[in-house]
Amino acid sequence: MRQTIVRDVSGLPTYGFGPRSGPWWGAMGFMALEGMGFAIAIGAYLYLYAVNPSWPIGASPPDLWPGTAEVVLYLLSIIPNEYTSRVAHRYDLSKVRIGLVVMSLIGIALLVLRGFEFAHLNTRWDNTAYGSIVWLILGLHTTHLATDLGDTVVLTVLMFTRHATPRRFGDVADNVFYWNFVVLAWLPLYLLLDWVPRL
Amino acid sequence: MAADPNELRDDVLSGFQLSQQLERIWRTPSGLLGALMSVDHKVIGRRYIVTAFVFLLLGGVLAMLMRIQLAGPEQTFLSADKYNQIFTMHGSTMMFLFAVPVMEAFAVYLVPLMVGTRNIAFPRLNAFSYWMFLFGGCFLWISFALNVGPDVGWFAYVPLSSLQFTPTKRPDVWAQMITFTEVAALAVSVEIVVTVFKLRAPGMTLDRIPLFVWAMLVTSFLVMFAMPSIMVASTSLILDRLVNTRFYDPSSGGHPLLWQHLFWFFGHPEVYIIFIPGTGMVSAILATFARRPVIGYPVVILSLIATGFLSFGLWVHHMFVTGLPQLGAGLFTASSMLIAVPSGLQIFCWLATLWDGRPVYRTPLLFVLGFIVIFVLGGLSGVMVASVPIDTQVHDTYFVVAHFHYVLIGGAVFPLIGAVYYWFPKITGRMLGERLGRWNFWLAFIGFNVAFFPMHILGLIGMPRRVYTYPAGMDWAHLNLLASGGSFIFALSFALLLINVFYSARKGALAGDNPWNASTLEWATSSPPPPQNFDRIPVVKHRDPLWADSESLPVVAGLSAERREVLLTSLAEAEPQTREASPKPSIWPLLAAIATTIFFIGSIFTPWAVLWGTPPMAIALIGWFWPTGSKEDEE
Numbered sequence: 001m002r003q004t005i006v007r008d009v010s011g012l013p014t015y016g017f018g019p020r021s022g023p024w025w026g027a028m029g030f031m032a033l034e035g036m037g038f039a040i041a042i043g044a045y046l047y048l049y050a051v052n053p054s055w056p057i058g059a060s061p062p063d064l065w066p067g068t069a070e071v072v073l074y075l076l077s078i079i080p081n082e083y084t085s086r087v088a089h090r091y092d093l094s095k096v097r098i099g100l101v102v103m104s105l106i107g108i109a110l111l112v113l114r115g116f117e118f119a120h121l122n123t124r125w126d127n128t129a130y131g132s133i134v135w136l137i138l139g140l141h142t143t144h145l146a147t148d149l150g151d152t153v154v155l156t157v158l159m160f161t162r163h164a165t166p167r168r169f170g171d172v173a174d175n176v177f178y179w180n181f182v183v184l185a186w187l188p189l190y191l192l193l194d195w196v197p198r199l
Numbered sequence: 200m201a202a203d204p205n206e207l208r209d210d211v212l213s214g215f216q217l218s219q220q221l222e223r224i225w226r227t228p229s230g231l232l233g234a235l236m237s238v239d240h241k242v243i244g245r246r247y248i249v250t251a252f253v254f255l256l257l258g259g260v261l262a263m264l265m266r267i268q269l270a271g272p273e274q275t276f277l278s279a280d281k282y283n284q285i286f287t288m289h290g291s292t293m294m295f296l297f298a299v300p301v302m303e304a305f306a307v308y309l310v311p312l313m314v315g316t317r318n319i320a321f322p323r324l325n326a327f328s329y330w331m332f333l334f335g336g337c338f339l340w341i342s343f344a345l346n347v348g349p350d351v352g353w354f355a356y357v358p359l360s361s362l363q364f365t366p367t368k369r370p371d372v373w374a375q376m377i378t379f380t381e382v383a384a385l386a387v388s389v390e391i392v393v394t395v396f397k398l399r400a401p402g403m404t405l406d407r408i409p410l411f412v413w414a415m416l417v418t419s420f421l422v423m424f425a426m427p428s429i430m431v432a433s434t435s436l437i438l439d440r441l442v443n444t445r446f447y448d449p450s451s452g453g454h455p456l457l458w459q460h461l462f463w464f465f466g467h468p469e470v471y472i473i474f475i476p477g478t479g480m481v482s483a484i485l486a487t488f489a490r491r492p493v494i495g496y497p498v499v500i501l502s503l504i505a506t507g508f509l510s511f512g513l514w515v516h517h518m519f520v521t522g523l524p525q526l527g528a529g530l531f532t533a534s535s536m537l538i539a540v541p542s543g544l545q546i547f548c549w550l551a552t553l554w555d556g557r558p559v560y561r562t563p564l565l566f567v568l569g570f571i572v573i574f575v576l577g578g579l580s581g582v583m584v585a586s587v588p589i590d591t592q593v594h595d596t597y598f599v600v601a602h603f604h605y606v607l608i609g610g611a612v613f614p615l616i617g618a619v620y621y622w623f624p625k626i627t628g629r630m631l632g633e634r635l636g637r638w639n640f641w642l643a644f645i646g647f648n649v650a651f652f653p654m655h656i657l658g659l660i661g662m663p664r665r666v667y668t669y670p671a672g673m674d675w676a677h678l679n680l681l682a683s684g685g686s687f688i689f690a691l692s693f694a695l696l697l698i699n700v701f702y703s704a705r706k707g708a709l710a711g712d713n714p715w716n717a718s719t720l721e722w723a724t725s726s727p728p729p730p731q732n733f734d735r736i737p738v739v740k741h742r743d744p745l746w747a748d749s750e751s752l753p754v755v756a757g758l759s760a761e762r763r764e765v766l767l768t769s770l771a772e773a774e775p776q777t778r779e780a781s782p783k784p785s786i787w788p789l790l791a792a793i794a795t796t797i798f799f800i801g802s803i804f805t806p807w808a809v810l811w812g813t814p815p816m817a818i819a820l821i822g823w824f825w826p827t828g829s830k831e832d833e834e
Contacts, residue, residue, distance in 0.1 A: 007756070033388075048452065136431075163826045
């Protein structure tokens with residue numbers, strides 16, 4: 001077929017932020033399906049809650065302090081997270097480095113807190129169906145936390161190498177975006193795991 | 200970053216020079232290592248299609264074995280244990296290793312061409328997805344060869360699949376095969392969504408997207424929202440069996456029906472994950488051979504979306520005999536009947552298109568007509584079993600077997616074989632033989648109906664499914680013999696298809712770019728398409744671009760001719776936004792898939808696999824994403 005050039009796109013940028021970039025939509029897609037995973041796990045919890053006459057089964061509710069401390073830290077982490085996003089949009093390499101280091105440290109702190117939370121669930125996965133679903137949900141969220149932390153650490157290292165090219169700032173913005181999902185996912189899970197057994 | 204003024208672009212090159220230069224950048228490296236590194240959606244799509252068809256043949260052989268066993272009463276051709284493994288393997292293979300993957304495979308091959316771009320979004324994820332699918336399928340079949348094939352049915356109900364009642368590794372193999380294939384399917388779905396959202400050719404607004412692409416978009420969303428449920432299910436089953444969790448143990452607060460809810464919340468949309476791509480194929484084929492656009496384009500799209508939503512509200516109709524509250528039964532009966540409405544609307548649109556068109560009865564259209572007849576019959580028996588009293592009567596009988604084979608083979612396999620005839624010329628550059636094609640169709644149509652129609656009657660007179668034999672006095676022998684005879688005719692039709700494919704791939708008539716005079720963009724490039732798909736990205740001004748102007752193609756210029764680059768456009772209007780780099784071939788997706796496979800298979804034997812299996816996966820993923828310093832990675 002004969003081709004007729006009707007448009008020139010050579011002036012377009014070679015990467016974009018947010019909805020203008022491919023990876024942002026990819027992150028959206030994965031957040032949607034992982035969010036569905038959380039929703040299904042919550043549904044399974046509530047199903048078991050509904051069919052059992054007493055809840056929690058054969059255990060006292062989880063101790064409140066680890067989950068609550070996590071909520072506080074998660075919510076506070078939004079501040080350095082958003083800061084990282086802003087400086088990434090301004091291509092400010094030294095500030096992006098600071099932001100990423102802080103976010104990595106916060107991730108590590110949360111992972112340590114998560115260890116305490118497992119220890120204070122007051123049930124084991126093999127005690128009852130209650131214990132099983134609680135460990136499953138907490139494990140699912142911990143996988144997200146650990147994966148995002150791994151991603152943040154790798155990106156932090158990358159930004160200290162020669163590969164810290166302008167395009168990488170878009171990756172930083174996508175990483176920030178995904179962290180918000182990890183934070184948002186935790187809030188309903190905290191209510192479910194720590195408060196529903198106290199109803 | 201703004202454009203580099205020194206970069207070589209496709210506006211200063213043209214014709215053969217441009218083709219050669221782009222081919223050099225986009226081609227898959229030669230040699231074995233090159234093949235293992237490929238990220239070309241056409242290469243991976245082809246592999247995906249071929250692998251899925253191999254699994255179809257394997258699943259088909261199992262079906263034949265079952266039909267031999269059931270052809271007469273009290274036969275001993277297969278033992279009860281072997282039969283249990285075989286029907287489980289048949290269902291699992293057909294659903295998880297054939298039907299879903301083959302539809303995604305066609306999308307992987309066709310969607311980037313149909314939306315006018317150079318590669319799928321996230322090409323390395325695409326490669327990873329294929330390897331996961333391949334390894335998961337091999338895992339299941341090697342296990343079967345070692346007599347560890349699952350034997351608990353394709354929906355693996357607890358308590359049968361629990362450790363107490365099946366203390367072998369067979370259900371673990373089933374559950375972990377699910378994890379493999381779901382990872383693969385979820386990855387492809389995200390790729391398709393992003394390809395359709397962001398990589399469409401300029402001007403391809405939402406109401407100019409080809410119907411097949413719409414169908415694959417809706418399917419991808421279904422996969423994204425349905426498959427997490429089966430992943431939670433299969434994971435919790437493995438945990439129950441490996442580390443003594445209590446999800447399904449009633450003595451510790453667990454509940455067997457939780458399994459059925461989780462399974463069918465996935466399992467019912469699964470039917471539409473298989474069927475909706477079939478409708479997309481039908482719409483594509485029908486428009487071409489009726490020589491006019493499908494009537495009611497917006498109606499078809501809204502029907503697809505409505506089907507997608509409604510498919511999540513029917514799962515409980517698989518559980519009518521578990522004892523539901525009356526309100527629940529009523530609600531799910533109503534929603535099950537409701538979903539017939541959008542499917543019916545699509546059928547009327549297709550009939551109207553045929554009515555108003557000038558149909559050319561080539562093989563692809565014959566399969567579409569076969570689809571309409573068989574699928575409508577399957578839909579009717581579906582409306583029957585949507586009603587609780589009828590379902591209670593025929594539950595777990597051959598009536599249900601007849602129903603879902605009418606729906607799945609009619610709704611998906613007939614369009615699929617039509618699609619093979621239709622797109623084979625694009626994929627290979629050669630036409631499939633028409634005379635063999637007609638034999639193929641008539642044997643398939645007659646064989647299918649002779650095989651499966653009698654099963655309705657067998658079910659109504661009480662023959663249960665999943666029995667390895669039956670006593671002579673039940674009066675089921677004649678109909679079973681008939682069904683077995685039909686199934687062999689049906690199998691013969693697939694043999695003809697294979698012969699046709701092998702012969703035509705070498706000796707078939709040359710196809711040219713657009714042998715059917717079709718209207719969508721995949722026919723605007725050569726057959727088979729070059730590695731870069733299009734020398735210049737097309738600009739779309741019409742819903743049927745090649746019918747609007749069959750002589751010249753409006754295109755954009757200005758993309759890089761030095762590195763792999765794709766054009767990103769806005770979501771609704773498809774206005775050009777950025778020129779984004781597209782990844783080069785890489786071995787890391789294969790290594791990541793191998794690491795994941797070790798992790799998955801290890802974790803059905805010991806929970807510690809989660810610990811020692813993670814570092815190799817992490818290393819592979821870091822290797823995957825670490826920039827190599829190439830132009831694709833740095834700009």
